[in-house]
Amino acid sequence: MAEGDDGMELKRSERKTPLLDELEKGPWPSFVTEIKSASGGNESAGDLLGQLELSYEDKVSHWKHGGLVGVLGYGGGVIGRYSDVGEQYPKVAHFHTLRVNHPAGWFYSSDALRTVCDIWERHGSGLTNMHGSTGDMILLGTTTDHLEPAFQELTHAGFDLGGSGSAVRTPSCCVGMARCEWACFDAMKLCYDLTMAYQDEIHRPAFPYKFKIKCSACPNDCVAAIARADLSVIGTWKDEIRIDQDEVAKYATSGMDIQRDVCGNCPGKCMDWDGKQLNIDNRDCVRCMHCINAMPKALRPGVKKGAVVLIGAKAPILQGALLSSVLIPFVPAEELLETLKELIQRIWDFWDEYGTNRERIGELIQRVGLAAFLDGIGLDPVPEMVSAPRDNPYIYYQATKEGEE
Amino acid sequence: MTTTPLQPRITDIGPPAYDKFLPPVIRRNYGAWKYHEKLGPGILCHVAESGDRLYTVRAGTPRLLSIESLRKFADLADKYCGGYLRFTSRNNIEFLLEDAAMIEPLKQELAALGIPVGGTNNAISNIVHTQGWVHCHAAATDASGLVKSVMDALIDHFTHEDLPAKLRIAVACCLNMCGAVHCSDIAILGVHRRPPKVQGEMLTKVCEVPTLIASCPTGAIRPVPGVGGKQSVEVIEEQCMYCGNCFSVCPAMKMADAENDGLSIWVGGKVSNARSAPRFSRLAIPFLPNNPPRWPEVVEAVVKIVDVYRGEARRYERVGEWIDRIGWSRFFELTGFEFTRYHIDDFKHAGMTFARSAQVRH
Numbered sequence: 001m002a003e004g005d006d007g008m009e010l011k012r013s014e015r016k017t018p019l020l021d022e023l024e025k026g027p028w029p030s031f032v033t034e035i036k037s038a039s040g041g042n043e044s045a046g047d048l049l050g051q052l053e054l055s056y057e058d059k060v061s062h063w064k065h066g067g068l069v070g071v072l073g074y075g076g077g078v079i080g081r082y083s084d085v086g087e088q089y090p091k092v093a094h095f096h097t098l099r100v101n102h103p104a105g106w107f108y109s110s111d112a113l114r115t116v117c118d119i120w121e122r123h124g125s126g127l128t129n130m131h132g133s134t135g136d137m138i139l140l141g142t143t144t145d146h147l148e149p150a151f152q153e154l155t156h157a158g159f160d161l162g163g164s165g166s167a168v169r170t171p172s173c174c175v176g177m178a179r180c181e182w183a184c185f186d187a188m189k190l191c192y193d194l195t196m197a198y199q200d201e202i203h204r205p206a207f208p209y210k211f212k213i214k215c216s217a218c219p220n221d222c223v224a225a226i227a228r229a230d231l232s233v234i235g236t237w238k239d240e241i242r243i244d245q246d247e248v249a250k251y252a253t254s255g256m257d258i259q260r261d262v263c264g265n266c267p268g269k270c271m272d273w274d275g276k277q278l279n280i281d282n283r284d285c286v287r288c289m290h291c292i293n294a295m296p297k298a299l300r301p302g303v304k305k306g307a308v309v310l311i312g313a314k315a316p317i318l319q320g321a322l323l324s325s326v327l328i329p330f331v332p333a334e335e336l337l338e339t340l341k342e343l344i345q346r347i348w349d350f351w352d353e354y355g356t357n358r359e360r361i362g363e364l365i366q367r368v369g370l371a372a373f374l375d376g377i378g379l380d381p382v383p384e385m386v387s388a389p390r391d392n393p394y395i396y397y398q399a400t401k402e403g404e405e
Numbered sequence: 406m407t408t409t410p411l412q413p414r415i416t417d418i419g420p421p422a423y424d425k426f427l428p429p430v431i432r433r434n435y436g437a438w439k440y441h442e443k444l445g446p447g448i449l450c451h452v453a454e455s456g457d458r459l460y461t462v463r464a465g466t467p468r469l470l471s472i473e474s475l476r477k478f479a480d481l482a483d484k485y486c487g488g489y490l491r492f493t494s495r496n497n498i499e500f501l502l503e504d505a506a507m508i509e510p511l512k513q514e515l516a517a518l519g520i521p522v523g524g525t526n527n528a529i530s531n532i533v534h535t536q537g538w539v540h541c542h543a544a545a546t547d548a549s550g551l552v553k554s555v556m557d558a559l560i561d562h563f564t565h566e567d568l569p570a571k572l573r574i575a576v577a578c579c580l581n582m583c584g585a586v587h588c589s590d591i592a593i594l595g596v597h598r599r600p601p602k603v604q605g606e607m608l609t610k611v612c613e614v615p616t617l618i619a620s621c622p623t624g625a626i627r628p629v630p631g632v633g634g635k636q637s638v639e640v641i642e643e644q645c646m647y648c649g650n651c652f653s654v655c656p657a658m659k660m661a662d663a664e665n666d667g668l669s670i671w672v673g674g675k676v677s678n679a680r681s682a683p684r685f686s687r688l689a690i691p692f693l694p695n696n697p698p699r700w701p702e703v704v705e706a707v708v709k710i711v712d713v714y715r716g717e718a719r720r721y722e723r724v725g726e727w728i729d730r731i732g733w734s735r736f737f738e739l740t741g742f743e744f745t746r747y748h749i750d751d752f753k754h755a756g757m758t759f760a761r762s763a764q765v766r767h
């Protein structure tokens with residue numbers, strides 16, 4: 001039951017939300033219906049609806065800046081949120097969010113899902129995001145006094161909070177080997193192992209800014225690692241694409257124009273189809289996935305599998321958006337965890353030493369130069385790191401060190 | 406209703422183990438999948454080396470879900486999938502079945518719940534989006550309402566695989582761009598268009614002035630004397646590019662502006678490495694009005710892009726690859742969008758986007 005402006009209790013159906021009601025019409029499932037559904041059992045969901053209607057009327061957000069709220073011993077995982085119209089909507093005056101570290105690949109048992117629902121029925125608004133942009137399960141809206149009890153019930157049920165603020169953010173990954181024949185490394189296991197290795201760095205922010213890790217098990221990059229992770233791990237393979245020529249022929253028989261649509265779209269110009277046989281010159285293959293995507297029954301990645309490690313992606317704030325760029329062209333799958341842990345430590349040491357407040361690692365590399373960054377973390381430059389060598393002649397030559405030619 | 410915290414107090418346990426919630430068919434075939442087949446919109450069939458088959462039914466959700474809906478999904482997982490389900494990186498829900506005969510009954514139950522099945526292969530998948538007015542202080546617009554309005558108009562392309570290639574749409578409610586909005590086939594981005602309004606009294610109480618000054622990427626914030634002799638700041642308005650970073654570090658730098666906030670539309674980005682390299686989305690429309698609850702101008706623009714793309718692109722061409730082939734001048738001609746001074750980059754490295762050849766299409 002929501003409290004009305006006149007102090008009378010309003011049934012949720014009586015709350016006037018004409019603008020939001022418009023968003024219950026049409027074929028796509030409606031978030032307004034979801035909020036109304038939760039408001040049946042929870043007053044804060046009802047007040048959320050009221051405040052949101054107000055935003056739809058006056059076209060501004062009515063949330064204030066986050067405050068410092070959290071659970072004992074953690075510096076993150078809770079997003080503090082306060083309403084600027086709390087007198088009008090008292091049940092969302094304090095409306096904090098819990099980020100709950102999702103299971104890798106977003107797999108749940110129905111029992112686990114119900115357990116989280118039950119906890120959130122006792123301690124929050126009954127509203128969730130499945131899932132937040134970074135990957136966490138988002139439990140949307142509760143008050144400060146419920147944070148610690150909710151957290152303890154979550155950990156007793158086997159869930160923990162994810163990252164927020166200037167910390168390692170909850171690592172995420174694609175479905176990987178659980179359901180994809182293209183997985184070049186065990187993305188779910190790697191993601192889990194890294195998450196467990198950095199529990200302290202996830203829960204206790206100690207960096208210049210956020211640090212995101214994402215693992216996509218093939219170059220299709222289903223978690224957009226290259227676009228948004230400071231450290232992007234993207235699967236690839238070293239040897240030859242596996243071909244089943246009979247299946248290639250079946251795709252041709254079924255009407256696929258293999259020469260135009262498959263070979264013609266190959267960025268490495270490394271394949272041709274003579275009407276009977278698909279020939280691939282793997283030396284020129286850039287491992288883009290197009291031919292494999294087009295003919296999944298006929299072509300598969302090779303068997304020498306691993307990943308490309310890239311660094312530095314971010315959204316525009318502050319110095320413009322960046323895509324990650326190559327740091328290590330190939331790490332064998334079985335060496336990924338150890339290699340990454342060592343590399344990440346060196347990256348963090350450098351960032352800790354030279355990064356400024358709110359400077360992502362990609363921006364730091366832009367500022368000091370990739371070559372200086374490589375010197376700093378002790379990695380040798382290789383041609384795979386650049387799209388082309390420099391075209392300007394202003395080279396910062398270094399003085400020859402003693403004992404060197 | 407505060408309860409006594411449970412004992413012992415448990416911390417730093419991390420998420421459930423990566424293999425804890427995997428259905429038996431996946432446990433048996435983990436890392437041993439051979440190929441997959443398309444069985445129609447929203448339905449995938451993965452075949453393992455062992456010969457086992459796994460059927461996936463993918464359905465769209467509004468992302469903002471009540472526990473009532475989650476419990477309904479859990480019930481469906483019990484009834485059809487042995488008690489397991491998963492979500493995707495684009496807010497879809499996936500039911501994983503071993504028995505192909507169960508696909509149709511499950512689809513009918515989802516239809517009865519108003520949950521559309523689709524989003525696979527050459528379809529529009531669910532829209533990745535941010536919190537908007539539902540839960541964010543920095544939002545220039547709402548996100549959920551935009552997604553609902555756009556998907557209502559495009560749902561036939563979610564439930565049918567009728568596009569030249571996959572098409573990925575994203576919504577971000579401000580320039581912070583939570584999610585990979587900047588690398589989407591079509592991105593809808595909330596924008597501010599006026600400098601922050603300094604709330605002098607609040608600023609002296611809650612903000613650290615040196616941090617605030619340092620937060621501005623264009624050096625547009627400078628110190629001035631404030632209330633009660635304390636230090637405050639002023640904004641050199643012509644230097645402000647409305648990024649909102651100052652607001653992130655200091656709530657007294659008020660960005661929200663009902664009159665001037667709105668939306669911009671970006672096209673041609675991708676994250677996959679297939680064919681062409683990953684790339685950013687490029688500006689298509691610099692400003693559309695913030696017009697809730699249905700944002701008709703935004704919906705019209707997005708539908709226009711999808712329609713023109715669907716009519717003009719070749720098989721396998723993503724939006725950006727299609728524009729590579731036809732050129733930007735034809736993109737603006739075909740969509741009817743106006744090319745303006747705002748489309749020409751004037752931030753760092755802007756010169757890299759100037760046309761540096763005599764190759765011109767006519």
